[in-house]
Amino acid sequence: MQTYRDQPHRDHPVAAEEGGISGADWMTVDWSQLNRGDIDVFKRRLYAHLKHRLARSAEEASLHDWYTALAHTTRDLLVETWTDSQRAAASADAKRVCYLSLEFLIGRSLESNLLAVGMMDICHAALAEMGLDFGAIREQEPEAALGNGGLGRLAACFVDSLATLGIPGEGYGIHYHHGMFRQRIEDGRQVEVPENWLTYGNPWEFKRPDVCYPVRYGGRVEMVDDGEGHQSFVWIHAEEVLAIANDLPVPGYGGFGASSIRLWSARASQEFDLQDFNRGDYIGSVMAAMESESLSKVLYPDDSTEQGKVLRFRQEYFFVAASVADILHQFRAQSGADWSLLPEKVAIQLNDTHPTIAIPELMRLLIDEQGLGWDEAWEISRGVFAYTNHTLLPEALECWPVALFERLLPRHLQIIYEINRRFLDQVRAQVPDDADLVRRVSLIDENGGRRVRMAHLAVVGSHCVNGVARIHTDLMKSGLFADFHRLYPDKIVNRTNGITPRRWLNQANRPLARLISRHVDEDWPVNLDLLRALLPLAEDAGFAEEFRRAKTANKERFTSFSGRTLGVWIDPGSLFDVQVKRIHEYKRQLLNVLHVITRYNRLRHGLTAGMVPRTVIFAGKAAPGYAAAKMIIRLIHAVAGVVNGDPRTRDWLRVVFVPNYNVSSAEVIIPAADLSEQISTAGTEASGTGNMKLALNGALTIGTRDGANIEIAEEVGEENLFFFGLTAEEVAACRSGGYDPMAVMHANPELAEVLNMIRGGYFSPGEPEAFRPLVDALLYGGDHYLLLADYAAYVATQGLVDAAWQDAAGWTRSAITTVARMGKFSADLTVLDYARDIWGVKATAPVMQDLGPYR
Incomplete structure (x- = not known):
């Protein structure tokens, strides 16, 4: 048996901080199904990488060395499929899907890639024969810090589905060298530290x-007349940055394809100024390079400052300009210079407004x-682009100052002005004498400083616009984009989000x-619809017991992690009530806290x-920069400190906050959940994918009629989840009808007690005023997200949850039914819908020939 050092790689941030978040490996192997020769070949490849790539012997190798060798061994297995897929697409001259996204939250790759190539x-x-622990090795892989939330996770799921379906694309x-940040909790407060995921490189790329490709900024635009009445424009740039490609292969499940x-x-076009160096200006000699490389340094720089806004704007154009240049380069290599064929060969999906500058960029290149x-270029451009909207919140819809465009992208501003002029002429012709409509739909917002409305540009410049859940799309048509829906009644369609069952069930929940x-x-x-075969088993006592054992x-696993790394020991037999998502007022983690305190008060009485x-x-x-959200995190920890430390209640109620939420921690939390909290104010959550992941893993949903919750209920049956609260229509009526939060509080003594405890310092005796702003925002700030309006219904529905939990057989039956009916929410089906109705491409993988009734 080989020996190895069992300590984590020195100073490795993930190993040191997460403490093995995935816990002990529980994978069981059926040795009778394995080929002796395959095992020996795998071992030889692993030893070869350890020796020839890392120059290590087995005796001196650290866990991180073994991870690196194992990653390269696995990468070798998927490269052939990847390159074969690229060659096959090129030889077939197939249409390609290009998915432009500022985020790709892919998580760790080792386990998913092993499962995809069938070598787990x-x-x-x-490894067992070599005396190595796969679980310990797996923990050495840092989380790929390429995304932050649902937007990035959706993008990762979609690329996985492209590969699995055999759809050419990428x-x-x-x-990003650094992610958004690593979240630490110090004295209950969120502290942001750099997320250095590339410290030891990335063996997968x-x-x-x-x-x-060169990416240019600044300068001026000159008009050139050829003497025959034809005018053209030349952008004389002032700055240039180079965009260098790094490719991450994404294998399709079963080894049939890869994307x-x-x-x-980012790299400076001139990395070193020798003249500055020779003059003794050592910092100045490398300053240009440092500024250029900042473009790919960090995900989502804080845009609460002017400097942060400029960097974010530069980032968006940087990746868009490089991507469009690459797309056109590959098109020319494959199809020549007949640009009219571009929409037949390329589909570009804009994942939210971040890549919208691609529209004027493509127009610039073509013209x-x-x-x-102009007319030919515009027809080609609109034929290529489609836009996915992910939010109805006005503050999340990007608007960039005209002055910023003038300074950094002057030619693009000219093109946007011309797009707007022609579009508004069409509006005036279609709807005469409606100046206010013209103002509302203009690409330029003239109120409070002139700004470019990127969502409007995306709608006008795309041939198709989609929402990500049925209610979200309906609200787009009736609210956010009502004017555009009037002008283009067939342009806005719905494509409800989906998740990949490979990652979120097959990998995350092995039991x-x-x-x-x-x-x-x-x-x-x-083919997730095959899970419907479980429906008859929901009534089978033996299967129900096995299902409960898997959940246990x-x-x-989560209990072990919580005790080991957070110091909070919990009862695995208790009901695990889970709310995991970005902290935001509209997601209403604070409403959850109000219920926790209500529950605590009842228990202590x-x-x-x-x-x-x-x-x-x-x-x-x-x-x-989100002060209210950070205060909510602090309140959660303050409440946890009181609740978990109270001997009267701690056997009944525990509160746990898992720091630095990411894909890896989600893979531990989600399979353990019994109850899924999806409690956003109705009409604010576009879709959600966390709700789908939790339901697929057997958690029952408590939620509002918002986002994809409605469609989940239609599939699993309303009897198998817990709805409460105002509908989107009732929310709108409440906000416009003189809603009085103070009156709501006075009418509910339990609510008044909870709010007074928070405001009076019960959970922060050393700082009595610490959480007063949260309560004041509810009582005196209008309670915009209607927490108090939904409080009584929420608390009452939590009582129904308690009653349902006491019927173990009934709860298990609902959980099995929920898992069995989640087929509609496979990302494969969502991508097939995009492929058929938006992109005009076909799936080719043999495993996708029968996808059930949702195809």
Whole structure:
């Protein structure tokens, strides 16, 4: 048996801080199904990488050395499929999908890639024979800090589905050196520290220094007349940065295909100024390089400052300019210079407004560099682009100052003005004598400083616009984009989000995945509707007991993590009540806290009738400049300190906050959840994908009729979840009808007691005023997200949850039914809808021939 050093790689940030978040590995291997030769070959490849790539012997190798060797061994297995897929797409001259996204929240790659290429059991068997612990090695992989939330996770799911479905395409984004931040909790407060995920490199990526495009900023635009009455424009730039490609292969499940994500790193076109250096200006000699490389340094720089806004704007154009240049380069290499064919060969999906500058960028390239006329270029551009909207919140819809465009992208501003002029002429012709409509739909917002409305540009410049849940799309049509829907009644469509079952069930929840595989066709990871075969088993006592054992294994896994790394020991038999998502007022973590305090008050007053032991689990980051969200995190910790330390209540109620929420921690929390909190104010959550992940893993939903909750209920049955609160229509009426939060509080003594405890310093005796701003915002600030209006219904519905939990057989039956009916929410089906109705491409993978009734 080989030996190895069992300590984490020295100073490795993930190993040091997460403390093995995935816990002990629980993978079981059926040795009778394995080929002896395959195991031996795998071991030889692993030793070869350890020796020839790392120059290490097995005796001196650290856990991180073993991880690096294992990653390269796995990468070798997927490269052939990846390159074969690229060659096949090129030889077929197939249409490509280019998914432009500022985020790709891919998580760790080792386990998902092993599962995708079908080598997980072989790997476990080989490592077991070598005396190595796969779980400990897996923990050495840092989380890929390329995204922050649902937007980035959706993008990662979609690229996975492209690969699995056999649809030619790839994602385009930025090769961030640092993520948004790593969240630490100090004295209950969120502290942001750098997320240095590339400290030791990334063994999964292929650097492409030969794939390099210049990206330009600033300068001026000159008009050139050729003497024959033809005018053209020349952008004389003032600054140039180079975009260098880095490719991440993304294998499709089953080894039939592979896609990739191309990420751009920034590099100065002149990295070193020798003259400055020779004059003794050593800092100045490298300053240009440092400023250029800042473009790909950090995800979402804080844009509460002018400097941060400029960097964010520069970032967006940087990755868009490089991506569009690369797309056109590949098109010309494949199809020549007949630009009219571009919409037949390329589909570009804009994931939210961040890549919208791609529209004037493509117009610039076609008109200024390829010599096309405006009308021809515009027809081509609109045929290529489609836009996904992810939010109805006005503050999340990007608007960039005209002055910023004038300074950094003057030619693009000219093009946007011309797009706007022509569009508004059409509006005036279609709807005469409606000046206010013209003002509302203009790409330029003239109120309070002239700004470019990027969402409007995306709508006008795309052939299709989609929402991400049915209610979200309906609200787009009736509210946010009502004017555009009037002008273009067929342009806005719905494509409800989806999740990949490979990551979010087959990988994250091995106990349940193994149970399912014993009772369902083995193709269920690529045809989620096959889970409907579980429906008859919901009434089978033996299967229900196995299902409960799988859930218990997941809960014990989380319990071990919570005690080991957070110092909070919890009862795995308690109801795990989970709310994991970005901390934001509209997501209403504060409403959850109000219920926790209400529950605590009842318990300390001895009112335990009908209640069950409950563990309330929170996780999520607050934006660095979002004071209210950061205060909510602090309140959660303050409440946890009191509740968890009170001997009268701690056997009944525990509160846990998991710091630095990411894909890896989600893979531990979500399979353990019994109750899924989806409690955003109705009409504010576009779709959600966390709700889908939790339901797929057997958690029952408590939620408002918002986002995809409505469609989940239609699939699983309303009897299998817990709805409460105002509808979107009632929310709108409440806000416009003289809503009085103070009157709501006075009418509900329990609510008044909770608010007075928070405001009076019960949970912060050393700082009595600490949380007063949260309560004041509710009582005197209008309670914009209507927490108090929904409080009574929420608390009452939580009582129904308690009652349902006490019926173990009934709860398990609902959980099994929920899992069985989640087929509609596979990302594969969502991507197939995009492919058929928006992109005009076809899936080719053989495993996708029968996708059930949702196809």
